[in-house]
Amino acid sequence: MRRSNNTSLDTVVTDFILLGLPHPPKLRTLLFLVFFIIYVLTQLGNLLILLTVWADPKLHARPMYILLGVLSFLDMWLSSVIVPRIILNFTPVSKTISFGGCVAQLYFFHFLGSTQCFLYTLMAYDRYLAICQPLRYPVLMDGRFCTILVSGAWVAGSIHGSIEATLTFRLPYCGPNQVDYFFCDIPPVLRLACADTSVNELVTFVDIGVVAASCFMLILLSYANIVRAILKIRTADGRRRAFSTCGSHLTVVTVYYVPCIFIYLRAGSQSPLDGAVAVFYTVVTPLLNPLIYTLRNQDVKSALKRIAAGRGSVNEKQ
Structure with a gap:
C-alpha cells in the first residue's frame, strides 16, 4: 500500500508536471539534438519500410511483410507519443501536461505497446506456418485472414489500453502533481495517488x-517448432535462408520484451535504472526495428534495390 504525502481531498489535480530525464544543464542542448535526430530518423526509417512494403508487389502480397508494415506504422506512432514530450523537456517550454493529456498519453502508450506485443506473436505464427506447413501456408494465411488477425490485435490493444488508463485515473489525485518520469506511465503516476494503490499494482x-x-510463450512455442523444422532441411543454403527470415523477428522480440519485463513485472520498484530502460524501449527500439529489418532481411534489401533501380531507369528515360 502506498499513499501520497498529501492526502487532503480539498485539492484536485488538474495537470501534472513531467520532471523528465535527469541531466546536467550543460548537456541540455546536446540532448535536445540527440533526441530530435533519433525522432527524425525513427520516422524516416519506419516510413521507408512502410513505403517499401506498399510499393513493392512481391512484399505487399506476402503476409509477413504486411505485418512488418503494420509494425513500422505502430513504431512511428509510439515514438510520436513519447519522444516529442522528451524533447520539450530540454527546452524552456513548460513541463506541464494537462490531466486529460496525461490520460491520453498513458492510454495510447499502452494501446500501441500491447498491439505491438500481439503483432509480434502474429509474426511468429506466420513464420511457423510458412516454415512448418509450407504447402498449406497460402491457404491458412491469406490476405483476408491476415487482415482479421491484425484487426483483432488492434482491438485487443485498445481494450488493454482502456483498462489500464481507467484503473489508473479512477483514483483521486490531490497533490503533489510532479511525475518523476519523462512521460505519464502507470508506476510513476500511481505514486501520486491519494488512495491505496495495491489493487492497481496487482491488476497491472x-x-x-x-x-x-x-504472447512470449506462444512465440517460444512457434520458434521451437520452427527450429525443429529447419533442422530437418537437408541443404545448408535452405537452413540459412529459413533462419534469415526468423532472425530479424527474434531480434526485435528480444529488444522489446526484456525491457518491458524489467519495468512492469517488478511491482513497486523505484529503481533508478527504470528510466534508462524505459528510454531504450520507447525511444531506441522504434529506431532499431527498421535498421534490423533492412540490414538482416534479404527480401527487404532486394526490394529497396528494385525500387532504387526502377527510379533510376525512369530518370534515365526522362
Missing part, C-alpha cells in the same frame, strides 16, 4: 504479465 502486474507472458 497480472494484466501486463498475462498479456506479455502469453
